[in-house]
Amino acid sequence: MSLPSIFNDVLGPVMRGPSSSHSAAALRIGRLVRQLMDNNIKNLLVEYDPNGSLVTTHKSQGTDMGIAGGFLGWDPTDERLMDYEQHIEDAGIEIEVRYVSYGATHANTYKLAISNELEEHQMTALSTGGGMIEVVKIDGADVTMFGDFYEVLVYVDADFSSEGVKILNDSKFYNGNKPFYKLKSTEKFASNFIAELKSTEGVITVKVLDPVLPILGVEANMPFTTCEEMEAYNEIHDLSLWQLALRYEASRSGFSEEHLYKMMLNLVDIFKNAVSIGIEGTSYDDRILPSQAPGFQNKIKSGGLLGNPLTNEIILATTAMMEVKSSMGIIVAAPTAGSCGTLPGTVIGAARVMNYSDDEIVKALFAAGIIGVFIAKGSTFAAEEAGCMAETGSAGSMAAAALVTFAKGSLNQAVGAASIALQNALGIICDPIGNRVEAPCLGKNVMAASNALSSANMALADYKHLIPFDEVVEAMNKVGKAMPHQHCCTGLGGLAMTPTAQKIENELVKGHVKISC
Template sequence: MFVNTGEELIKVCEEKNISIWEYALEAESDESGFSSDIIFERMRKNFQVMINSSNEALHTEVISVSGLIGGDAYRLYKYSQGGSSLTGEFTTKAMARALSSSEVNAAMGKIVACPTAGSCGILPAAIISAGEKLNKNEDDMIKALFTASAVGVIIAKNASVSGAEGGCQAECGSAAAMASAAIVEMMGGTPSQSLHSSTICIQNIMGLVCDPVAGLVEVPCALRNANGVVNALTSADMVMAGIKSVIPFDETIAAMYKVGRQLPMELRETALGGIADTPTGQRLKQQVLK
């Protein structure tokens, strides 16, 4: 049975001397009745979809059905190969991968909602890019997905991963938090360090509204996926350097939930506020929905 809080997660992992991914696999097996091997192979199928969606738009311009976005992953990937990026090839390629999944999603391609379609680019891009950098194999990266899932379950239980409920902090924030925890574990960090990294991610994006132009998960959503990957990667590095969050994980998730409840309806995926309500946002809405 899945635990309800981050504090419980750390406790059970420490008591059993296991990693978060091992706990998640064990809990899912207990709850579903399926063997660990079957569950692991099912996650492998998810991972293959993630690989495809995060790479598809790197080599060809994928345009969304609405025409609002498209080709940015291709442009950013090409730029990453040129040697002139301030943040380096690793970071820009990771961002390009996040954009790729977002563009594939908006073009009605196959993606994994992790935890949502609107934030589908963050976790795959972070895990794949970090895995490459750390010389991890496919099984290692699949294990990281289980780590991420455990964090996602706790967030969903105590707050929300829905933009309509809690703003983009609940979508891109949760995705970054899930990804960062997984990266820390891939880097050899402890369960406690993984949750510190998740906490920093959430705090970095606390209060972010959900304001999709024309009500479509494209603008500014795709670019927020790219920034979400950076949030996950940099938070992991901070924690592995020895930095800890002053505010605990569980208190931060509770705060995110409270902030989400305080956001007005216009700023929770209704496309009635924020970027969606700008003159250009309104013009694009008329253009797309005519």
């Protein structure tokens, strides 16, 4: 598996709501399917295992919308996503959903059968959290694809020659009696090479899949890959956390530090714009909560709230960001859509009060990003695997490191703040009311942001975090594995099963995708 990237796994994708692990990941899977089918899809049968999360959430949290958008070749920010059903119908694509027990071992498993008048294919893929994906099987052959390489799939028959094998010179997989070859590269395959493959004796067909992630899976000599390694590395280099993050991402991505700085600055603009839109007020029909950020802003102005300006601005910005997500506005999964309010709300809210510049915001976000890298490597951002501690818990940990960076704290203080914040979040369940990513998600984002501020101040006062950050991540991973299925974003436990929540769910508009159980 490729090492995590700040701009792949942690701060991204840039998307519309409601869920990164449902809608954004599904869209990326759909785009790979579109390429597998040479942009010609007529029929889809998708099967979800009842042991996972998608049976209860695929409609309400945007999986159907994401797959459709991918089939149509859209980006995750496309405004047409809100009317995807009409566009799928206009494109003549028939979609059928079935619930089938097939022994899925991952909560977000997509088993797809796709066809048109000329061909049919099968694909099994996983949504692994925060919009990240893994394709594990194509046409019966085991594969490993994360969408971060250019991929060539070569189907051959018994006449395939040794000369052809030399041309491919890569791993071989078997699908029954049909050898199946897969090549990958960080550079687009030349058209003459593809033509040569297609003309080789014994080749049945060739499929070319382009990457769907912004940072490709380069093989790099990394300066460090864990928090412990980073701290040891810094004994020689004496860098701040944001500088270490930039050094890591430059090695991981192959981009210059100047280019990466500009990429982060672009995210800052998206964060600030979303917060401004949210404070003005948002609306969307398929939504549980009303727009509440404007009322909170009015209370701040009238002096009707407890607390201090910093805390209240962070709550306001966090609320605004979550409400933009819930109204299908453009946000950044940071590290997920369900937790998209915590980090930007904390950072932009603090910047508004303390008059931090965009340069300081960029540095704070890089510091948060490397903390997220360590979480992604050692555990998961998927609530379907580890509850909301994987989402808002992780986001709060990242935000705590960002605040220490604002305050010019030391590396040990930034890492300590991240450790304290994540320790405080262990065991938080994911129990969305009405299967919508709104409540109690909003409150948990606000709680995570408040936790970040408290943890940052504790670390700046040299409170002892005791447990090294890598060990806290490992503990989170173990807690997630021990969590009941019902408490991991299935809508089958916690607040989601209260009588009021059930009433809210029953009142929501039902979907139109054909369901066969």
